[in-house]
Amino acid sequence: MAAVFICILVGLSLASGEITQLQMTNCGSSSDIQIRQVSVTPMPIQVPGDIHLSVDGSLTNSIGSSKMTLSIHRKTFLGLEVPIPCLLHVGSCTYNDLCTMVDQMITENWAGIMGGIGQQVNTMLSSVGVNASQCPQTPKELHITDYTITIPTIPSILSWFAAGDYHVNVKVNENSTGRLLLCLDLQLSVTEHKDPGSSGWLLGRRKRRSQHRK
Structure with missing residues (x-):
């Protein structure tokens, strides 16, 4: 159960567009996992910034060790989708054991940002009685209401996001x-937080180019 919402958060935290509401389609999930509703605001997601997450779901059967495959594509103005690679465990990656994934995020601090996100996910799940490291996960209901997750500035090494x-x-x-336990297709948008004093990933790249020309 915890793995379901970790997957969603990882995808959202790293992904200005025109989509104003998270769009979610079930693409073949088993009856063991039921996600009835997911809400993320604001949309587009502002990076860096806070997202507010609400989830209504349930796990109907115990689930043991499982693997998560995350595929992220950015849409172009031509209607094509450009695949985002996997770097430093971030992007279109495969995570071989969701029982240990959050602990690994925290201890290894992937890309210098995922440790803090993992800590927030751990705290969020603990607040509703879910242990992210428990394996197997036992049947339970999950109701998260308007929980705040802070997304940091994306480092330059992940500038393709x-x-x-x-x-x-x-x-x-x-x-x-x-x-197959879970299959979800998500459509979402990301925009850079407009702060005059910010050195966010897009603004930072513009500054470096400007300084190089001097």
């Missing part, structure tokens, strides 16, 4: 059997 519209696909497969 530019503002725009994104298509995020999340798949979770049970490791012991390969059975």
